[in-house]
Amino acid sequence: MPKPVIEVEKLAKSFGDNQVLKDITEQVNPGEVIVVIGPSGGGKSTFLRCLNLLETPTSGKVAFEGHDLTTLDTKSVNSLREKMGMVFQGFNLFPNMTVLENIKLAPMKVKNTDDASATKRAHELLQRVGLDDHADAFPDSLSGGQAQRVAIARALAMDPEVLLFDEPTSALDPEMVGEVLNVMQELAKEGMTMVVVTHEMGFAKSVGDRIWFMADGYIQENNTPEAFFANPETDRAKDFLSKILM
Amino acid sequence: MKKRVGLLLAIMTAFVMLVMPLGNTTHAQAADNSLEKIQKKGVLVMGTSPDYPPYEFQATVNGKSTVVGMDVQIGKKVAKDLGVKLKIKSMSFDSLLVALQTGKVDMIISGMNPTPARRKNVSFTHTYYQGGYDIVINKTDKAKYKNKDSFGGGTLGAQTGTTQYNAAKSQTKNTTVKGMTSQSDLILALQSHKLDGVAMEKPSAEAYVSNNKQLAAIPSDFNMSSSATSSAIAFRKGSTSLVNKVNKTVDQIKKENLVKKDYLPAAGKYLKTNTVNTSMTHYWKAFLTGIEYTLIITVCSVFFGFIIGIILALARMARGNFFKNLLRWVATAYVEFIRGTPMMVQVMFVYFGLGLFVNLPALTSGIIAISLNSGAYVAEYIRGGINSVDVGQTEAARSLGMSNGKTMRYVILPQALKNIWPSLGNEFITLIKDSSIVSIIGVTELIYQSNIVRSDTYRGVAPIVVIMVLYFILTFTASRILNYFERKMQHA
Ligand SMILES: Nc1ncnc2c1ncn2[C@@H]1O[C@H](COP(=O)(O)OP(=O)(O)OP(=O)(O)O)[C@@H](O)[C@H]1O
Ligand SMILES: [Mg+2]
Secondary structure (H helix, E strand, O other), X not given: OOOOOEEEEEEEEEEOOEEEEEEEEEEEOOOOEEEEEOOOOOOHHHHHHHHOOOOOXXXXXXXXXXXXXXXXXXXXXXXXXXXEEEEOOOOOOOOOOOHHHHHHHHHHHHOOOXXXXXXXXXXXXXXXXXXXXXXXXOHHHOOHXXXXXXXXXXXXXXXXXXXXXXXXXXXXXXXXXXXXXXXXXXXXXXXXXXXXXXXXXXXXXXXXXXXXXXXXXXXXXXXXXXXXXXXXOOHHHHHXXXXXOO | OEOOOOHXXXXXXXXXXXXXXXXXXXXXXXXXXHHHHHHHHOEEEEEEOOEEOOOEEEEEEOXXXXXXXXXXXXXXXXXXXXXXXXXXXXXXXXXXXXXXHOOOOOEEOOOEXXXXXXXXXXXXXXXXXXXXXXXXXXXXXXXXXXXXXXXXXXXXXEEOOOHHHHHHHHOOOOOEEEEEOOHHHHHHXXXXXXXXXXXXXXXXXXXXXXXXXOEEEEEOOOOOOHHHHEEEEEEEOOXXXXXXXXXXXXXXXXXXXXXXXXHHHHHHHHHHHHHHOOOHHHHHHHHHHHHHHHHHHHHHHHHHHHHHHHHHHHHHOOOOOHHHXXXXXXXXXXXXXXXXXXXXXXXXXXXXXXXXXXXXXXXXXXXXXXXHHHHHHHHHHHHHHHHOOOHHHHHHHHHOOOOHHHHHHHHHHHHHHHHHHHXXXXXXXXXXXXXXXXXXXXXXXXXXXXXXXXXXXXXXXXXXHHHHHHHHHHHHHHHHHHHHHHHHHHHO
C-alpha cells in the first residue's frame, strides 16, 4: 500500500453559522484520479480549496505528503502549495500578461528559475496543450477552451505532485469541453494525481479511479465509477443521478 | 503699515504656541549672547515680504530677480555694522513673525510697525522710518476727491489687516471699505473702477503714481499716532544685546537722514528701471523659474506621494495580529486626518512646525508637505484599485505557491495601477495646480513669480493671464501625455 499524497481527517469548515463541511476523512493515493461530484452548494469547491488551504479549515487535519498544513507557518504552506496546482472554473489567467508570461511568472518569482529555462519549459508545456502558436497572445484574445488549457499549462509549470480542478469545463461552450477534457485525460494517463470536481459524468466514468459523492457537508459515497453509477447506495446519490442523467 | 492679523497668522501662532515650550527656553537663555551668536555665525538672515515697494520688492538686477528696496539697504547697513554677511529670505508677510520665532530668520525688516501686540512676542529696535498715508485715485477723479472724507457713498480699498485698512474703516463715514491682500490687486481694482480710492503708505503711493500716469495721490488725513506709522526692525524676544547694538545703527540712519537721502532714491531707481519695460516677455525668465519650480514640486510630490500612497494602502489592508491591526489603525487615522485638514495648513506645519526641530528649506518643506498630502489621496485610489481586482487573481497566484507579498507585487498591483491610472493622472494634474500653495512659504513657483512680476510692473492683469495660459499649457500637455500612456496600457 503506497503512502497517501493527501490525507484528510475530520475536516470541518463553517462560514459563520453555515456549516459547509461537517466531518470528512479521506485519502488520495499517488497517481489516483478522484472525481468529486454532488449537488450545487454541497461544499465541493470549499472542500477542494481546503486541500491547498486557500480556505482555512475550521477544524480537522489536511496533510500533504505527511505534513499537516493546518499546523504549518505561512512560508511552509506557500512552498507546499507549489506542489498542488489548481485549475479554476473561471481560468483566472493574469489578463495583463501574455500566455507565455502567465506560465513563466511563478517559476521565475517563486522558484527563481532563470528566464531562458522558464521560457523553454513554458513552450514545452504549451506544445503539450496544443497552444504554442498562442504564446504571445493576451488572455482576452483566447477562447474559453484555449484559456483553460493555458491555465493547466500554468499549473503544470510548477511541476506539481497533485492537480486540483474545480469544474474546469463548466464555463465553456459545449464544443470546447472536449479539448480540455482530452488534456486532463492525457495527464491522468501519465500518472498525475488529480482531484477533479466536475459535472462531466462521461469523464468521471472513463478517467476517474474513484468517485466521491459529496452532499450536505459529507462525502456520502466513496466508490469506483462502475459501482457508483451502477449501484448508488444512498438515496441522496440516487436522486442526484436521476436528475443529471435525465 | 502692514499689520495683518488674519486667520493664517492665528493658525501659525497656534503652531508656535504648541511647540514653543521647547523653543522658548533656548531663546530665553540666548538673551544675553544673541549678539555674540550672530557674530559667531557670521550671517544675519533677514526676513522680508518683497511685495511692498519701495520698502521691499523684487527687481531684475543684472538679469537676476533680486530683492531690493529701502529696507534692504537698512538690512545691509545693519549687517555691515555687525560685521556679518546679510542673507535675505523672502516669504509672505503673514509668515514673518512665526519665521522669526522659529529661528528661520534672525530679524524682520519689512515695513513692520511696532504695535503693542507685536511687542509682546518680539523685540523691536527704535523706529527707522516715519511714514504716513495717502489715498491713490484715478487722475480723472482728481477734482472730485480731497481727502478721506470725500468718499461718502463710494468705496475705499486697503490691504487687509493693515493699519490703513482699520483707519479707513473707523475714520470714514458712509464709505464702504474693501480689503484685498495685495497692493497690485487694489490698484487694478481702482483702475477698473471697482474702487474709488486706495489707502496706502506714502512711499508706496508715490511709487505707484510716479510709475502710472493714470493715477494720482491725495493726502489721507487719517488721524494716527506716530507709532502706527513707523517702521522698526524686529528681533527675537529678549535679544537685548543685539537690539542695543542695532539701535546704534538705526540712530545713525535717522541722524544722517539716510532713508530720505540715500535709500529711497536708490529704491526709486529700481522702480524706474523696472517699469521701463513692463512687457511680459521681458519677464520670461521669472516665469520660466516659476514653471521650473512648479514642475519640480509636482514631479517630486507625485513620486513620493505615490510611494507613500502604496505603503498607506497596504497598511490599511493589513489584518491579523495586534501589530497589523495597529498599523491599519494608524494608516487609517493618517489618511482621515490629512484629508480632513487644508493643504495650506499642512504646508505651514511642515515648514514652521517641523522647522523647530530640523531646519528644512522652503522647497523641501513644500515637497514633503505635498507628498504627505498626496499620499493620503493616492492611498485611497490604490486601495480602490486593489479591491477592484478579481479575487480569482489572488487565488490563482496563491495556488501557484506565490506568497502574499509576491502576489501583491507581481499580480495584483500591476492590474490595480492599470485600473486607477486615470485617477492617478488626475492627481498629477491636480498637483500641478495645487502646488501653488507653497508660494506662501516663499517657494518661487509660478504663483509666487507672478506676484513678483505684478508688484514689479504694476500691471495687475497681464501676469495673471500669462500664468493662466502657462498653467493650462502644463496641465493640457500633462493630460495628453497621460492619455497616450493610458491608451498604450489598454492595448497591453
Ligand atoms: N467565502 C464564503 N463565505 C460564506 N459562505 C460561503 C463562502 N464560500 C462558500 N460559501 C457557502 O458554502 C456553501 C458551499 O459552497 P461551495 O461553493 O463549496 O459549493 P459547491 O458544491 O462547490 O457548489 P457549486 O456546484 O455551485 O459550485 C454554499 O452555501 C456557499 O454559499
Ligand atoms: Mg463550486
